[in-house]
Amino acid sequence: MRKLAPLIIITITLCFAAAGALAKPISDATNDCLECHSSTMNGVVTQWAKSNHYQSGVGCYECHMADKGDKDAMEHNGYTIAIIVSPRDCGRCHPAETEQQELSHHAKAGDILNTADGLLGQTVGGEPAVAVGCRQCHGSIVKTLDNGKLDPTDWPNTGIGRVNPDGSKGTCSACHTRHRFSKEQARKPEVCGKCHLGPDHPQKEVYEESKHGILYSAFSDELNMERPRWIPGEDYFDAPTCATCHMSATSTQPVTHDVGDRLAWNLRAPISKRTEGWEKKLSSMQDVCKSCHGSDFVGNFYDQLDQFVALYNDKFAIPAKEIRDILHDKGVIPAGNFNDKIDWIYWELWHHEGRRARHGAAMSGPDYAWWHGIYDVAKHFYTELLPEAKELSEKAGKPEVYEEILEKYIINRPEHEWYVKGFDPNQVEKMKAYYLERYKQKVD
Numbered sequence: 001m002r003k004l005a006p007l008i009i010i011t012i013t014l015c016f017a018a019a020g021a022l023a024k025p026i027s028d029a030t031n032d033c034l035e036c037h038s039s040t041m042n043g044v045v046t047q048w049a050k051s052n053h054y055q056s057g058v059g060c061y062e063c064h065m066a067d068k069g070d071k072d073a074m075e076h077n078g079y080t081i082a083i084i085v086s087p088r089d090c091g092r093c094h095p096a097e098t099e100q101q102e103l104s105h106h107a108k109a110g111d112i113l114n115t116a117d118g119l120l121g122q123t124v125g126g127e128p129a130v131a132v133g134c135r136q137c138h139g140s141i142v143k144t145l146d147n148g149k150l151d152p153t154d155w156p157n158t159g160i161g162r163v164n165p166d167g168s169k170g171t172c173s174a175c176h177t178r179h180r181f182s183k184e185q186a187r188k189p190e191v192c193g194k195c196h197l198g199p200d201h202p203q204k205e206v207y208e209e210s211k212h213g214i215l216y217s218a219f220s221d222e223l224n225m226e227r228p229r230w231i232p233g234e235d236y237f238d239a240p241t242c243a244t245c246h247m248s249a250t251s252t253q254p255v256t257h258d259v260g261d262r263l264a265w266n267l268r269a270p271i272s273k274r275t276e277g278w279e280k281k282l283s284s285m286q287d288v289c290k291s292c293h294g295s296d297f298v299g300n301f302y303d304q305l306d307q308f309v310a311l312y313n314d315k316f317a318i319p320a321k322e323i324r325d326i327l328h329d330k331g332v333i334p335a336g337n338f339n340d341k342i343d344w345i346y347w348e349l350w351h352h353e354g355r356r357a358r359h360g361a362a363m364s365g366p367d368y369a370w371w372h373g374i375y376d377v378a379k380h381f382y383t384e385l386l387p388e389a390k391e392l393s394e395k396a397g398k399p400e401v402y403e404e405i406l407e408k409y410i411i412n413r414p415e416h417e418w419y420v421k422g423f424d425p426n427q428v429e430k431m432k433a434y435y436l437e438r439y440k441q442k443v444d
């Protein structure tokens with residue numbers, strides 16, 4: 001047997017005392033790693049010693065081992081290792097999770113260059129901002145230097161769709177932070193909140209505002225998140241987390257690592273559409289809800305969501321897109337993205353405000369559905385998009401273009417006609433009477 005450094009003997013002995021014998025012994029190769037790393041990187045070793053991997057004899061070498069031919073292989077004190085442990089490497093022992101993850105949108109999130117967001121990041125912003133912004137969430141394309149070390153311009157990075165030197169896509173450690181690789185940690189909403197927040201996809205904030213988030217913060221210590229199985233309605237009752245609804249098992253479904261498996265809508269697109277095979281996905285999500293709620297409650301919730309998505313699409317998103325298309329086609333604004341004010345108004349309308357609205361409605365965050373949502377969409381549709389379209393049409397000497405827009409999208413549509421005809425006078429009178437009665441105040 002190899003000689004162990006004193007510190008690691010203490011660490012391992014402590015773990016033995018706490019948890020009994022290891023299911024599998026630590027390999028000789030890993031013991032070699034520990035000999036140095038228990039002093040050079042004590043934190044890594046200590047975290048690992050608290051993990052299920054340690055209990056199962058999965059050590060440094062079992063994960064970091066590499067073949068000499070691998071792009072990122074490096075010679076390291078007698079061993080061939082790689083720094084990145086990619087989904088393909090984890091997949092040697094966890095094939096099901098890896099396969100599901102590969103099929104998910106998460107694995108494809110690194111592919112953002114040729115999108116409108118990409119143009120905004122690279123050209124309107126600039127490359128250094130993309131490196132510390134976009135790619136920390138979406139994932140970088142990690143290149144290697146001649147000695148097998150990783151290119152410092154794309155590493156460190158645990159973006160969700162990282163393109164690894166071995167060609168595999170995704171990052172397990174985006175959620176299972178090294179070196180504990182704990183599922184308890186991944187079940188908590190904070191893990192998703194690194195990326196799912198902010199003005200264009202505030203799922204974290206919506207969740208915090210929802211009854212579910214309120215219950216999570218009140219009872220998080222009663223949710224038994226450390227249990228090996230974690231079934232809503234059996235292991236816990238009070239609150240679902242992001243993982244509960246999007247990934248974890250129920251009494252009838254296994255865990256999924258494809259976070260799209262339970263989504264019936266694409267709520268981030270400019271105009272929302274059903275996902276492929278949405279009926280099955282819908283019933284998978286409803287099955288989660290029914291662990292804690294009755295069928296009618298869940299059915300009614302979804303009716304409200306569907307009607308809200310239809311309102312967003314039909315009243316605002318489709319007209320806004322078509323109005324911009326007409327302005328392009330008739331030469332009122334130049335072709336392309338982000339080169340006139342209309343482009344920016346339209347972008348924020350769907351990408352920020354319209355998304356917030358839909359995410360608020362889907363996850364029970366009323367402030368996001370209305371004040372940060374449809375309120376902003378409506379305000380900018382009526383007070384920016386339409387006035388700007390009018391002004392630019394007139395400036396271009398083509399006032400008839402705006403006339404056409406008004407005719408088609410506003411005057412002949414009951415949901416918009418108030419914009420040109422004003423509010424119903426009866427309704428206005430009732431409102432005045434209401435304020436007078438309630439606050440003894442006159443309003444106009």
Ligand code: HEC
Pocket residue numbers: 029030032033034035036037040060061064065076077079081082083149
């Ligand atoms: C002889 C001592 C020694 C042994 C044995 C050893 N390492 Fe290291 N390792 C080091 C030192 C020193 C560093 C650099 C630490 C630093 O940069 O601060 C390092 C760095 C690393 C890095 C980071 C490389 C980088 O560029 O970021 C990894 C990963 C690593 N070791 C894994 C292993 C694994 C896996 C084993 C066992 C197969 C192992 N080491 C064995 C001493 C050792």
Ligand code: HEC
Pocket residue numbers: 033037041044045048053058059060061063064083084085086157158171173178179181
């Ligand atoms: C379950 C697999 C697994 C095990 C076991 C494991 N690692 Fe890692 N290690 C990773 C992953 C994953 C990363 C992060 C890179 C990535 O995102 O792919 C990493 C990164 C590292 C890094 C570079 C990052 C840094 O912070 O400098 C070092 C060094 C390292 N590991 C050392 C070790 C040592 C030492 C051991 C044993 C005590 C060990 N690892 C055990 C998977 C593992």
Ligand code: HEC
Pocket residue numbers: 105112115116117118119120121122130133134135136137138194195196197198200201267268269
């Ligand atoms: C804070 C993390 C974060 C940052 C920074 C970020 N994104 Fe995203 N991005 C996300 C998340 C999360 C989604 C998914 C939103 C959803 O589903 O509601 C997303 C969605 C997207 C999409 C839509 C993908 C699809 O399949 O519809 C594109 C394209 C995109 N981002 C590109 C970018 C670019 C380019 C940048 C930088 C200019 C950027 N993102 C910055 C987290 C981020």
Ligand code: HEC
Pocket residue numbers: 087090091094097098101106170171172173174175176183186187228229230243247248249255257
């Ligand atoms: C988006 C976050 C996320 C990513 C990325 C992720 N996981 Fe997970 N993983 C989870 C959650 C959450 C759980 C716990 C599910 C539950 O409640 O049991 C989990 C559980 C697991 C488990 C335990 C499974 C079981 O049934 O006990 C394994 C193994 C695992 N993940 C491996 C991986 C591997 C390998 C990858 C990369 C290919 C990966 N995970 C990527 C969130 C993630």
Ligand code: HEC
Pocket residue numbers: 052053056058062063085086089090091092093094172173176181182183184
């Ligand atoms: C050499 C095989 C092996 C490799 C490589 C490996 N694992 Fe594991 N993993 C195991 C075993 C064995 C267990 C414990 C038994 C179980 O829970 O399934 C485990 C457990 C887990 C768990 C559950 C931990 C918990 O809290 O219960 C997660 C999460 C996980 N692994 C993620 C990963 C990730 C991510 C990678 C790659 C970075 C990886 N594993 C690489 C064998 C491996």
Ligand code: HEC
Pocket residue numbers: 104105106108109110136137138158159160174175186191192193194195196242243246247259260261263
């Ligand atoms: C490191 C950043 C990051 C983390 C952490 C992360 N995500 Fe994501 N997620 C993204 C990005 C980026 C996208 C958009 C991917 C695309 O379509 O290109 C996304 C997309 C999604 C989608 C939409 C999938 C689809 O098929 O349309 C869901 C649902 C989701 N994430 C849930 C989660 C949950 C739940 C967690 C936590 C357990 C989580 N994510 C953790 C970055 C992240």
Ligand code: HEC
Pocket residue numbers: 189192193196203204205207212240241242243245246262263264265266267268269282285359362363
């Ligand atoms: C109570 C269950 C529940 C919880 C908790 C929950 N979600 Fe959702 N989520 C949903 C539902 C329902 C939808 C819409 C489903 C559909 O498309 O049919 C959704 C949609 C999404 C989407 C897709 C948005 C898109 O652009 O299409 C993302 C991303 C997401 N959730 C992330 C999260 C994150 C991150 C958290 C935690 C902060 C979270 N969710 C918490 C139920 C939940």
Ligand code: HEC
Pocket residue numbers: 210211212215232233236237238239240244245285286288289290291292293298301364
């Ligand atoms: C782990 C149990 C659990 C799961 C799973 C769960 N919920 Fe809930 N939900 C609750 C509890 C508890 C409340 C609080 C009831 C109250 O208001 O007193 C709640 C409240 C709600 C509310 C009321 C919101 C409000 O502001 O009054 C809605 C709507 C809702 N859930 C929808 C869903 C949907 C849709 C799903 C599935 C996508 C779901 N829930 C999944 C436990 C759960």
